[in-house]
Amino acid sequence: MAAVLKVFEAIGRRTAKGFDEWGFGAALLAESVMWVFVGRYYRQPVRFSHTFAEMMRFGIAALPIAILLSATIGLMLAIQSLYSLGLFGAQNFAYIGIALSVTREFSPLIMGILIAGRSGSAIAARLATMTINQEVDALQVMGINPVRFLVAPMLIALVIMLPCLAMLANLVSIGAAALYVSASLDTSLGSYIYNTLQILKTDDVWHGIIKSSFFGLLIGLIGVMNGAGVSGGAEGVGRVTTRSVVQAITAIVVSDMVIGYLSTH
Template identity: 35%
Template sequence: MLTIGKREASGGAASGGDHRPQVAVAEREGVLVCVLSGIWTTRTVAFVDAEMRKIEARKGFAAIALDLSAIEKMDTAGAWLIHRLVSTNEGRGVEVRISGSSDAADILLGAVREAVRGDRSAAERTPPNIVIRALEAVGRRVFEMRDDFLSAMNILGATIRGAQLKLGRGHAVNPAAIFNQIDRMGVGAIPVVVLMSAIVGAIVAQQGAYQLSYFGADIFVVDLVGVLILRELGVLLTAIMIAGRSGSAITAEIGSMKMREEVDALTVIGLNPIGVLVFPRLVALVIALPCLAIIANFAALGGGIAAAWLYSGITPAAFLERLRVAIDLSTIFAGLIKAPFMALIIGVIASVEGMKVGGSAESLGLHVTASVVKAIFVVIILDGLFAMFYAAINF
């Protein structure tokens, strides 16, 4: 709240003492003369607000003259009351004359006038139609995608180029950090990966057997489960679970370090934050995800064997015998080839979102959510691109 004294408001000397704001009104030859006096501040303007509103409602004069020379003190609340009187009369076409104010008072009244005008223009601004808003949203997303891509290439390039723990010192990578991350992201994820894959494999087998039984082709459920799990679902489900489990953890860890300025501290002491924080996690993901995909394939096939045995009476021996005919090495490698690329995508996206975290817990939560959503989306897109590529080369 800006406050100016009488010397600044009117240019005269302060008379001392606290006085309530007063307005002396007289009409001379069609001009309404208002002499304002006293202290016009937040604590006192309530005493004169009703009288000022009565003056605003008066009509029948061609001009209004405001004399501010007797004001002892004024802040933005008093200036707003004066501005309200001025703007009301100007809106009716009445000429307003202000006298007795100093440069400081003029600046204060001008600031209040600009603030009120800005609020009014913002309120009167009509929102764009739905087409413009949709195009604007698309444009913003495109620019965000560009920024994310550049950040991802920066992290990936710095990881591939350097992979040092210290800037310019050629320090070797710490294997303990990589094995620690493999233990957390790989070994720790085995139970949930096995459980989810076994359930999905059983569901695919049960639904396939149910549909194929109408054609007397129950045995072909083995082909369905084997090809679908080994080429697509095994690695895709594993990548999605790792994106939700490990990708969010990477974003949360790096983001919390960014919030506590630990990332900046690493740079200050001469360490490369990407080499220290990102590189071990990327290497661990590239190693762990293919291994988890293999485990997921076995678990899903196990679930498929159990469901086929219980639902269609196909024994495990018959299932395995038919599986040998249905698949070959290309089926297995078609799925496993995708795993390292998906791991890189998950790790890079998680690291980018972690580096973008601001200084609040809300920012951390938003970027963790964005990390999981973006990673899953890009992983699915990558799986579709691989499918089209395999079809093009007849693999």
């Protein structure tokens, strides 16, 4: 009986902690939005220079790996599509699956996972180190709101840059797939692109953009929540960094499924 009670107690504690963390995340988001709008009134605007620096860090610096991954995904999809559709002699329709799956699913998902691993971990580690070194306390006592100074620029940068990376990934993936398919089927590259543009609707592209914006928000909030909640020195920094990557990737995959279901029903 005591063992069963302990299990329930553990579940209860974890649930309460989870609610607590998400409540903190919601408060961070609300406060960030507030600073964007009322920062000037408090004479503490969210600085464009900080946001721009974060955009460079999260987006532009990730371009090489983003292009490499997108091209690989495009080629992989082309290879698999030609193989599976070839079983029915329908290779000529490969562009449909590639175009829709890239824009609606793969680009936002792969870029989300990439940025969760690359920037989500960096956000958590940076904030955790700053918290341990009392840099966050220093900001507070100087009268500089840490959410306005640190969190809001990161969230804005992620919400803007992840869709940009997803758009780039669309182009690169579809381009790489087009090259492979047209070379394999001995058709023209132009006709592949034409067919792709015919099948894609604006809604499909918007679906990917909105989803990746949401993923950006999730990555930022999870990184900040973990970083700010650090305890236990250097070991704690490592722990929250790993935790934030795992949580962000899980949140992205689960919410991707939910959004996918809701948008198609």
